[in-house]
Amino acid sequence: MAKEALMPYEQAIEQFEVVIGLEVHVELNTKSKMFCGCANIFGNEPNTNVCPICIGLPGSLPAVNKKAVESSIAIGLALGCQIAPTGRFSRKNYFYPDLAKNFQTSQYDEPIAFEGKINIELEDGVVFEVLIERAHMEEDAGKLTHIGGATGRIQGAEYSLVDYNRAGVPLVEIVTKPVYGAGARAPELAAAYVHAIREIVKSMNVSDARMERGNVRCDANVSLRPHGQAKLGTRTETKNVNSLRSVENAVRYEIQRQAHILANGGTITQETRHWHEDRGYTSAGRPKSDADDYRYFPEPDLVPVQPSLAWIEEIRATLPENPGLRRKRLMEAWGFAELEFRDVVNSDLLDQVEATVAAGAAPQAARKWWTGELARLANSQEVAVQDLSITPAQVAKIQQLIDSGELTDRMARDVVAGVLAGEGDPEAVIEKRGLKVVSDDGALIAAIDEALAKQPDVLEKIREGKVQAAGAVIGAVMQAMRGQVDAARVRELILERAK
């Protein structure tokens, strides 16, 4: 299979209206699985987190993980959904070895959350409202590895190996209503939507939200119709698009592919397609047919979930601020330039800067510490800056000592080094390392005299207006005083001398 003929993107957008629909699967980060007590851990030896329930042995009975239900309700609330007063699980029947039971326990006619909406802001600030159809609970399937065949893919494979560690891991599937009106920006909107969902579940700490591990996965539905036509076009569903870039590229590709077919009088086959990131195209999977006749029926082994209003409100009270709104609020409160703010966001340092400001530091000072000196130190130690062993409160304390003149910038860096070396709080480090600003001008003046004696022409130059000549003397004095003086004070004294 290879790339098919495509219509140029601009032309496709001119001729057709794009309608997209997105299904995002979020793996929850509960300690145990959805219906059994096996550990929910990524990367263990195959088939070591399995039990009779998740490998579907006869006679085993599932039991619903309360925390998973709580997280699902929380996700529903964060997406502005209503929470169903009663919901149940259903069996989605299919025969494929990724689930040993021959069905997936899911929700069908009674999802836990429905009818929500979320505002998605694109990079240039344009906002689209995306309506959420439903969010339901289900279980993940096991992992298949296909062995044999030239490409290692399923075609030509001789057999497959199955690891059920992931089978039964709790999933929440979030389904949008059809999204209209995004036009040329549909691919961008699709990626921004997935990004927003990822950010929300991460901020709520209900999922590790690592796309490269499949914690957040997206299926993208795309259909086209001529402008002004009421009836929706036939859609395709591109499966498991697992990075933000893939989401954008896959949607764009489908728009161009379908436009070419439609413009040449062809029809779109309703089918599942697969995205090949390496070569940038989608290929047909199986057409929608018998295989999708799932014969859902209510799961007889599980009773309905009926969250009380009190429980729902309790969960609502634990929801963190929406990440987008939080960014907006902090940007305004801190008064950073856009680039400065973006630097903090991209370095994932919002929490650190916010906590440092809360501990009393000025926003700019807090930003400079985290994105400057601390980022540099983290980089040289090859750790994440968030993992440095210094707290925002300690950073704020050090900044406060600078502001009050008790520490110079250079001494402050020493204090930071001391804290990172495990010497204790800033005060303890100052004590231990004998870091104190010399406030007795006597010693300072002596040091200045000595430095001036070695560079006698400096005072003359300053008098001629070359104030920058003071720099060499300041350096010498700072060195003589081992940095424990305020450079501004040294400069002040030198300039006074030149009068």
Added chain:
Amino acid sequence: MSEITPDLVRHLASLSRILVTDEEVATLAGELNVIVDSIAIVTQAVKGDVLATSHPIPMANVFREDVVEPSLTQESALSAAPDSAEGRFRVAAILDEE
């Protein structure tokens, strides 16, 4: 009243991965029709004020706490499998793209 056609029986058999002969299709269609018709009769006897239930006992919210319990060892997990390799269940390749 008969909804169960021979074609539907063949379709269900294929969904269930069960091989059926033409004679079996005929027999099953007849038997399934009896069941479906019987349920239809019961349905007529019920008035509109009875809610459909999926459980005979009205119960809800039976949960377990999110606590990890011991799993099987890899060896015992695979012990009943017809075939295994590299710590995993080995199955015939099924033609369905990943």
